[in-house]
Amino acid sequence: MINGSQRLRRSAASLGIAALIAIASLGAGSAALADVTPSPSNIQGSTGTLVIHKHAGDPGAPGDGTQITDPAKITTLGQALSGVQFTVQRVSYAGTPIDLTSSSGWDQSQNATPASVVAAPYSVGAGxxxxxxxxxxxxxxDLPFGLYLVTETSPGVNPIVSPVQPFLVSVPYPDEGTWLYTVHVYPKNKLNDTTPTKSVAAPDAPVLGSxxxxxxxxxxxxxxxxxTYRSFSVTDTLDPRLSYVGVVVKLDGATLTPVADYIVSGATTITFTSAGLAKLAGKTAVSAELTTTVSSLGADGIIPNTAVVTTNGSARTTNTPQTKWGPLAVVKRDAATQNTLAGAVFEIYDAKNGTKVAGPFTTDSGGRFDIDGLWVGNDAAASKDYWVKETRAPAGYVLPADPWTKATVVAQGTASPATLSISNTQQIGPNLPLTGGAGSILFVVLGSALALAGVGAIVVRRVLASRP
Structure with a gap:
């Protein structure tokens, strides 16, 4: 890229007022000298063209205004960047555009710098x-001959972390005894080719609110x-099912100080202060450990989270880890009738004879209890097994000899819980005495005698009735 202020000062000095007057006085008879030393008097035409070539890479040596055509040099230019926007503004001195077809215009340009041309006695046009x-x-x-300030105003979609600094260029541009009316410049950009990553840990407990x-x-x-690092931020827009608790920010493993080194705002943006930015030079990485709670499952129980890291206006997006949760419902039934039973008490464990993670829960009048959310796992996890332990059977029912039942939980919303049905056997009542013994024999004898007496009476009546 052309080092504008140095090149222009060198050009202006070489043109010197005395030399300009001498060259002008030689007229046509000094054409050979005019070809050797460019002068305002031998500028042809009134407008020129500026061609900006934008590539990725570290800025190299200043350019000379010519187009690079050597194939070997072209291959060293780096990746061509499309969509980068530049603004070109003509520089004025004391309110009048600098005219490089005059010696006074070169005098006015001699001490100009990209920083000085935006203040009096200089100024810049809309461009x-x-x-x-x-x-x-x-x-x-079609740029009128003059001095121009060139500013990179938008990186487009390119992850530019070090935009080219504003520079000056003259149109036309002096080059080895002649003038370049088409001026080529090669400003390079440093790209942000980093890949930030994001991960999620297991919850401190596998239940909602953890x-x-x-x-x-x-x-x-x-x-x-x-x-320099002018800005650095990490933006983590939380899913509505997550609630922010706090954050710890580290630089190469060393914990930074909130407020002094960074501030947290919005939902949730970590912005480095000037003191924090000053610490970035020569360092490798920033880590942000963001703590949240899980408040609900939503429609599917899958909660994603993505962060965006922005350095000097260049944004890079992380991968999207997920934490997955699912509901569980337990229904208690009579083993014989399948009627639901209230009053059974249960606990939830991470493994059979393992660690209790939730409970106790008591079945309601419908014989049921619900757990709104149990952790299924992260990222690719599809399901997780928990163990339900019955600690008290409903009144009148037997606690099973093995009180453990496995429950497989999958990621889904509370409207479709994994449902586990557990049956209990009703207790057997005390033994009642059997009906029988002497009393029953007497009843049988008396009953038989009465029956025989009745039959005899009927026979006697029939005999008497048959006599004449």
Whole structure:
């Protein structure tokens, strides 16, 4: 890229007032000298073209205004960047555009710098904008001969972390005894090619309301020589099912100080202060350990989380880890009738004879209890097994000899819980005495005698009735 202020000062000095007067006085008879030393008097025409070639990489040596055509040099230019926008503004002195067809215009340009031309006695016009094409080029034609401030105003979709600094260029541009009316410049950008990552840990307990730590690891992109870290932030927009608890920010493993080194705002943005930015130079990575709680499952029980790391305006997005949760319902039934039973008491364990994670729960009048959310796992996890232990059977029922039942929980919303049905056998009542003994024999004898007496009476009546 052309080092504008140095090149222009060198050009202006070489043109010197005395030399300009001498060259002008030689007229046509000094054409050979005019070809050797460019002078305002031999500038042809009134407008020129600026061609900006935009590539990725570290800025190299200053350019000379000519187009690079050597194949070997072209291969060293780096990736062409499309969509980068530049604004080109003509510089004025004391309110009048600098005219480089006059010696006074070169005098006014001699001490100009990109920083000085935006303040009196200099000023800049509204200018024109242009964006680079797929080949990384942007041509701005029909520029009146003058001094121009070129500013990179938008990186487009490119992850530019070190934009090219504003520079000055003259149109036309002096080059080895002649003038370049088409001026080629090759400003390079340092790209942010880092890949921040994000991970999620297991919750401190596998039930709703537990805490989960999400960790963002953000490599610090290197900058172009002379550039500084002007901004650095980590933005983590939380899913509505997550609630922010706090964050710990570290730089190469050393814990930074909140407020002094960074502030936390919004939902949730960690922004480095000037003191924090000053610590980034020469470091490798920033990590942000964000603690949240899980408050609900939503429709599917899958809670994703993504962060965006922005350095000097260049944003890079992390991967998207997930924490997965699912509901569980337990129904207590009579083993014989399948009627539901109230009053059974249960606990939830992470393994059979393992650690209790929830409970006790008591079945309601419908014979049921619900757990709104149990942790299924992270990322690719599809299901998780828990163990339900019955600690007290419903009144009148027997506690099973093996009180453990496995429950497989999958990620889904509370509307569709995994349902576990557990049956109990009713207790057997005390033995009742059997009906029988002497009393029953007497009843049988008396009953038989009465029956025989009745039959005899009927026979006697029939005999008497048959006599004449």
């Amino acid at each position: 024109v904008t242009a964006s680079t094409d797929s080949g990384g080029q942007a041509a701005i034609p 805490r989960i730590v999400w960790t963002v690891n953000a490599p610090i992109p290197p900058l172009s020589a002379g550039d």
